[in-house]
Structure formats: C-alpha cells, structure tokens
Amino acid sequence: MMFKIGRIPTQIVGCFQNAGVIRRPDLRGRQRYFVQLCARRSDVRKAGGIEMASAHYTKRMYTKRFKETSDGSCKPPEKTRRVDEHVKSENIGICNQGTRRDCIQKSFTGLPNQPSGKEPKPVTSIMAQKFSTSNQPSGKDGKPVIPKPPQKSDIKPDAECSAPYSRGQPPLHKINSSKQEYGKPQPNSPYGMSGKQKNYTWKIIGGVVLLVSAIAAYNVGFFMKEDEEGKPAEKKKIVRKSKRIRKISKFPAESKDIPSSVPYLLIGGGTASFAAFRAIKSADPTAKVLVVDKEGYYPYMRPPLSKEIWFNDDAETTKKLHFKQWNGSERSLFYEPQDFYVDCTKLNTNPNGGVAVARGWTVKKLDVFERKAILEDGYEISYEKCLIATGSSPKNLPLFEEASQDVKDKVTLFRGISDFEELEDIIKSGPKSVAVIGGGFLGSELACALARQSRKTGLNVHQIFPEPGNMGKVLPGYLNLWTTNMVKKEGVNVITNAEVKDVEKVKDQLVLSLNNGSKIVADHIIVAVGASPNTDLARTSDLELDEDYGGFLVNAELMARSNLWSAGDCMCFYDVKLGRRRVEHHDHAVVSGRLAGENMTGAGKPYWHQSMFWSDLGPDVGYEAIGIVDSALPTVGVFAKATDKDTPKAVVEATDESNRAKTEEEAQPVSPASGTPESPKHSEDYGKGIIFYLRDDVVVGIVMWNVFNRMSVARQVLKEETKYADLNEVAKLFNIHEE
Template sequence: MRPPLSKELWFSDDPSVIDTLRFKQWNGKERSIYFQPPSFYVSPRELSEVENGGVAVLTGKKVVHMDVRGNKVRLNDDTEISYDKCLIATGGVPRNLQVLERAGAAVAQHTTLFRKIEDFRCLEKISREVKSMTIVGGGFLGSELACALGRKAKETGLEVIQMFPEKGNMGKVLPEYLSNWTTNKVRKEGVNVMTEAVVKHVSFQDGKVEIKLKDGRVVKTDHIVAAVGLEPSVELAKSAGLEVDSDLGGYRVNSELQARSNIWVAGDAACFYDIRLGRRRVEHHDHAVVSGRLAGENMTGASKPYWHQSMFWSDLGPDVGYEAIGIVDSSLPTVGVFAKATPKDTPKAATEESGTGIRSESETEAVASDEAAASTSPPRIPQQGEDYGKGVIFYVRDKVVVGIILWNVFNRMPIARKIIKDGEEHADLNEVAKLFNIHED
C-alpha cells in the first residue's frame, strides 16, 4: 500500500516505524503498509497440495518472456511456469528527467526516484543527515512529500525546496485559484516553493548538487527527489504480442480488462475502456484495488465491465485533503462551489469520526441512494482572496460532469460516483452541489 510512503509514515513519532512499517492513521489507529500478514500466503511449492487453494507469492524472480500460445511464462532463471489464465499487474517505474540522467554518476548518487519501501527508508535516513533537499515535481507525490518533509524540517532545520514548471502545486489537476491556494498552503508548511521552474542543467560541485533553471535561477542542494510521474511497465508486450496504447501507455484492454482470451491486465499498467468516460489509464491506489478485484472476478467468468469509478485522494498533511473521481484535468472547464470550513473538515477529523482510516472507496463499498439529502443553505462561489475551506469542484466536458473533486469534504464519494455514472447534463451545478451537504454544521 504505497500512499503512506508519502503521507502518514512521515508523521509518526515512533522511531521504529522505519523497520516495522506500521503507521498511525490520522485517526490514531495503527495499520500496516502490507495488506496481509505473511501467514496469509502459502509457499509456491505447496500451492498445488493446499486443500482449498490459496495465494502464493514468488519473490526475487522476474518474468522475462511470455508464451501466449503455450500458456507459460519464463523467469529470469529460465524456470517456466504454466497457467490457465494470467493477470498482468506489473505497475510502473518512476520517470526521471533526461537532464538528471545526463548529469553523471555523482548527481545520480544524490538523487532519489521515490516509489518503493526502500526509497522511503533511504530518504528518511538522508533527511536526518543533510541540510538541504530539493523535490522536483508539483504533482501528488511531489506535493505530499514536500509537506511531509516541510513538517519534519520545522523540527530539524532542514531546508526543503520544491520546484516545478507549472504556476502552482497540482497545476495540471486543480483550477488555477485552488492551485494558488494549495501552493501557499505548502509554503506555510515550511517549504520553499519555486514555481515556473524548468530544470536546464544539473551538476555536482564542491559537495553540492547545483541546479540551473531555464530562467537563470540557481539552486544548490544536498539531495534531489525526482517526482515527475510514472512509466507503465510493458516489457512483456513484445514476447506476448500484446498491444500498448501509443497515447496513454499501458497494455490496451477492453472494458472487462481483458487483453486476450485468457490474459487480463490491472492497475497502472492497464489502458482500459471505461464504459462511461472512454479509454483511460489510471495511476492511483483505489484503481489498483478496484481493477485487480474486477479482473479477478472476470477471470472466474463474471464478465463485468469497468464502470465502478475508482477514486483517489491526496493529503497535504492531516489538515487539508481532497478526494477525487473521474477525469480531473485543469484544462477542462470547472465550476467550484465552496463553503466555510469547520474544525471537523480535515482528513484527521474525518477518519476520527468514521472510525476507519481507510480512504479507499473500494475497501468500504458505500453506495449512494437516488435521493441524497439536499442542504437548505445556498452554496456560493467564493470571492478572490477567501479561504477555500471546503467545497466541490466539477469538471465538465460537453456539458456533462466527467470529474469531481471533494475539497475537505469526506464520506460523500458515493454521491459523486452516481453523478458521473448518470452522465446527465446539468443546467445549474450550484443545485448539484447541494447534494453534498457542504453547508451543514
């Protein structure tokens, strides 16, 4: 479960968290980064003898060739494993900037591509040893890490710099006014945020990494974290004869996540057909859970199309968080309706109230009724300079809502899911916003 690697694990007071990987959720409840304890799994060698079947995980091996006609895969030690049905869930690897790749071995030694448990452990250790860290990237991962390290910096005096080409944090996702507000929030966390920063040249001199920007600015730092997106892992496409989407990346599959009659793909590596929103590829925790479950069901004959809209969430510390669904792209027209926040409108308060720290809808499976209670107070669009306490942002394409962000509004995702599933044209989105009860005390 990767999300805590850039969120809760950094906010733990327990020094042993690096080893145990047990973290406290915002509501104080403890949870492991692993979905199942080791006892849940059986040994691969014993799998065929287990009375009721089971799940076996083979670690330290890599599939290097896939024989689709022969229904078998070859591992990097030349072992072959046969299958009746196969699910590809290879995920992805973090992208790097070409300018960093060309910068040489010394810069590479002072650069982290953040993705795995080892990366968290390594970065946590580095954050205690250096004086300055620079995060390149203004998306989900970059902004979450910036806030986590910024909070840590207040205690240790670590200098935390975040730089990205956009005009504000989450600039590709949030409308401009909300992106600006988020940038100020990250700055308040103790981060030196550098906007419209395009990295031109990187070198290692006098024990420091020197970053030269296109506009002439120069930054000297001890360590770089590159958080600039993900490349889906599709190495098996060639040997398996599977199609890779030229625009979105990932293995092309149908709405049932099927690539061939007996091959399915789930998670980051799947470029799937969403029967409501068209062809998509999604890189979020909830989608990995939802698509994995759907593929599993379809492998047993369920024949279900992908219509459950997976959600995703991002927390900038325990006080500001948002949940989103559908296509949220700042290049689309948006309508935002906001209300004044109360102390309970935070990720921390929401998890305390619900008693669960699970933010993944796929784990709770709540469903919206056809008639969500409407608020009597009229929502309003905030004036410039106001605090965006809590609200709903609608993303519109061809007069239809295709994406929704719930800003410091929690436990309302089933309503958002239903609006997107219905796919209706709305004359007044202020009226639709009333369904979310954002004005209740």
C-alpha cells in the first residue's frame, strides 16, 4: 500500500524512514516524498507473478494523525482527519517475483550519484536491500522469512525511529512544521528546491518579464525609428478604438427610498425643471419638489459644453466641469451645488420643504386620472401637480444608424456631459482628424472649438453640411457666407453643399464618400444635425402630440392636461404673438420652465415673453436672436463697422455677466444715433448690425450681430406688431453706430 507524506505529523514520518523514503526531485512540495511499503508475498502471488506497485490516489484519502504521548510513544488519536487530494496516478515501480521482494525503480528521474563504471542503482535500493532474499533469515524449511511491513504497534518513540536525511538536512520530524507556510518550499526543509532548480526558475521568470516589457514598450511607441536624415520619427499616436461606456448610477439606489407622494413632481432634470422649481419655491417657500431625471446629474447648463469649456487651459478645471468665461472668471456647469438639494428620504419630513433629485431613474408612464407616475421598476409616485420637461435627444443620420458596430464606435452624437467627456477623451488620445457633420449652431460651435484645440494638438477639423454656408437655415445668404469665412479663419476645413453618401472603415479610420465625389478620411465623426423631442410618455400615457412640429401639445398656459404641464424642448406651445411653435434653445427652456412653475402655483399666465438664443463662434464673433429666425423669410439687414468692444469677450469683460442667457434684462437707455444707417456693400463691413425677419411686412424675428445688451429693445419691437415703412429708423434704436 502507498502513503503520501503531506501534512502528516512528524513523528510518524521519522518511523517511515526506516521503511524506505523515496525522493522525487521532479515533483513539487508535498508530492515530492512518498513512503513505499511492498505488499506481502501472498499479495504478489495473487497478482500472478508481477504486480505493479502503483500509487493511485483517489480524490479523498484518509490518513490518521499520530501524536507523541506523555510517555514518548507514538499513538494514534481517537479521531481521524480527512484530507482531500487531487493527485494524478504515478507509477512508482514494480516488484519482480523472480527477485522476491526486490523493488526496481521504473519511472523515477532523480537518481543518487553512483560509482563510475557501474550501473546506476534505483532510488528504491534501500527497499531492495532491506527486503531482498539475501538479507532475510531462513526458516526451518530453508525458505526465507519475509518480515511483515511495519504496523502501528511497531512504531517506536521519536528518539528511536528517527533517521538522518542526506545532504545534511535535519530529520523531517525535527522541523517545526507549524512555522512552515502551507504548500510553499522552505529554504531549510526537504520541500525546498535545489540551487540549480531555483536558478532555472529565476531565469525563466526574468525572460518572461523582459519579453512582456519589450512588447508593452513597442505598443506605446517607446521605440522610435530614425528617418533617412537621421532624425527620430514622430511617436506613434494611440487612437481610442471603442466608445466610452458610462454606467448611469441610481441615487437613491432603491426606489423605495423615493417619496411615494409629493406635492410637485418634475419629470426631467434639465434647465426647464431648474427654472420651474425656482419659480415654485419663489411662490411657495416651503414647497416640496421632487425631480426625477434619467441622466444621473443634477441640473446643469448645456451651452458651455460646445463653447467655453473647450477653451480651458487647466485640465483640472475641465475635470471639475468648470469653465472660464470670457472675462476670466470661473464658473461651474451646475446651477447649484450639491448641498443645495435635499436627500430624497428626508424631503417629506423637512419642515422647510426643498428640492430632491432622484438621479438615474426614468418615469415610464403617467396615470393622469389617478395622478400617479410609474417608474421603470413599477414603483408609483403620487403627485398633486406634475411637469413634463424631458428635453430632447440628438438626431442621427440613417447612414450611421445602419452602419456596422465598428463604425458606430467612432461616431458621437453630442448632447450632454457624458458626450463631452467622451469627445474630450478622444481628442486627448491623439487622432489626426475629426469630421463634424452639420452646419447649424451646435456643429459650427464645436468645429470652431475643436479648431482652437488643433493649435495645440495639430488636429485637422472638417465640417460637412448641405447648406451654402454656416447657419444657412438661420442667417441670410450673404451673412452665412461671411460666417463661413470666419469659421475657416479659425482653422476649420468647411465643405459646403455636400452630404455624406457612404462610410467605410479602412484600418482604424473612417472614409466618408461625399455626393460631390470627394472623400474625407477621419479618425472620429461628430453628428450635430438637430434634436428630437423626448415624447415616449405620450404613447404610454395617452398624451397628445403636435403633428407638424412634434412635442407635447400644450395651450398658451403650457398645460397639457389637468394638473399636468410641459416646458422646454419637448413641448409645442401656442405663442399668442407668433402662433404655434416648438423651440429648442436654452433661453426658451428658462422662460417656459419659469412660466410653467408659476402656473403650477396658480398664476395662470399665458406665454407672451419671447425667449432668445445666442451663439458664439469664438471670442470675437457672436450674435443674439429672438422670435422666428428663418432664412426662408424676407430679411432686412442694417450694419455698421465694429469696434474692439463689439465682441462676445468684450461684452462679458465689461458687464461681468455670468450668463449670456439672462432673460430678466433691465431696459437699456436708447439714444438714436444721428444719421441714416446704410446696408453694407462689402463683406468686411459685417462687423455689427441688426437683421430683421419679416412676415407680411411685420417684424417677427431679429438677429443682433455682435450687438449686445439690446434684447429688451428687440422684445419691444416684436411686441408692437407694426409694419415699419423704414427699418433703418428702427435700427437706430439699437445704437449700432455708437463707438
């Protein structure tokens, strides 16, 4: 039978040495030592002459533990210990009947040093000598007497049964096994490796480390080739290959921590909701307002994401989602700090009320009759008044929607903070070129912002759109051509009157085939072709949508149903001055959100205050607009030569404005300039001016080109609804000739 010496107490190990200890250098740790006890003669006969003495260790082998008693003898304990082993079968050797009990080693690779000229002896020679016929006493019949294998009762005390190990190693029972680390070789134990084995092991480890280091260094461009002139070539750029995946966390983590009943429920956490709860708290200071937003952020402003935040010189400022205004002051992207908001679990118990934001949660359905909102997990929230301000989502082109996944991974639809962070990571990864699809507000702003980045990184920026010039759907033809030239001066390769017809991935880049026959190669694509209102609640909640403009259909008071209002990009409202409209600008979200909040507290006001929008193409060119601004309408433009004060940067530095979308503007004193303004004759004269948009000879929209702090005048002109015989006289109200 076979025994494996693993964690057996040291006393029994010493006794087994007399029976023959076999050393296995080719094995590791506890598998290296075995005790072989040849079977009895009768067992050999039963095997038919030759019996393979193999050690087949099952998954479960029971070994009795022996301990030294007080009198020094070795006795087994009453209980046994179960040892689980997973050891492969090992052919230890054979017992040849012809040589009686001479055990011949067959499969061992480690043999002791032998005298030269003689055949090596097997490791089991100890066993062969001990149990060979020549060494055995004879019986009465002349036959040798085969001694029995050692039994438990034959085990001698520790002092008698110990035998020294070779190579000067102490007996195994003399080693304090409790101090040895299980399963690991110790320097002075029989389990330790020889010096030669250790040397080979360290050589292998060193070789592997060296190989891995060389591969890693090559991939990051550590090795640089030299060109023909002997100058080092440029280090290889690492281009980001996959889209950044942002996991939206839920706060609170469980819906049960969200209030089940609130007086005011706001669905959506954008600018419209922010303006609404400010209006509610102004009318009712102790109001309890719950905001449910799927994006996972507290309310923040979007316009700087395509403008000012790209001009940060400090990476830490950008990481904190702060941006520097044109006057150099720093401001956070978020409207309010985190401590402004109340924890969802404490909203209803707070005597002063407050605003709580459930981030990462989505309202899937509204029960208008029962006044309940149902979350994605079925949790219900009862409300008294509710506002839908779900905003909008960026549009995509069918070409990219139907493309393969490896193409989609290189396309960004720009809208919020997560899109900005993704695009920033892409720019930092060192691409050679990017392509912006779209020539409107967002596309032109992003193209200019990235072009300014290219002055540091060498990035090539392409902008592709079907209109004849930037903002071709908003500005009159002569002005959008002038704007296009300004964008080109920023470093953008503007491609007008072109559409993308095909896209394919070649190596790690995208090749865009245009309808004019040209091809553009880009490492990444940004699609900025407008936005669609988020109206999923209309289908699940039986709410009405506008067939022409899209969005939730509301009246002049922004009410969709009883106790249900809507504001911002997602709704189509009735303008008492300009008719039914749907607007997607920041200031409209401010104006409509504030009006909805006031009406939720009982104001009952109609939508009459015109919202404005603005766009900056860098610090030197900007404009503000109000009303219906459509290049398809007839326009009249009155311009004057601009000065250094007529820029977005100058106006912010002079007024210390923190937000260009400030709608509660104080009326500016108007002092008409002398003389009659004239329309410009050359493109260089479009320094500043006023563009009037007409419908039936009535002014319905106004663009103030590099003219600031005159929005109150523009609102007054729209409110009059007057047919002006000479718009040059109206332009005098804006003081465009002031130095």
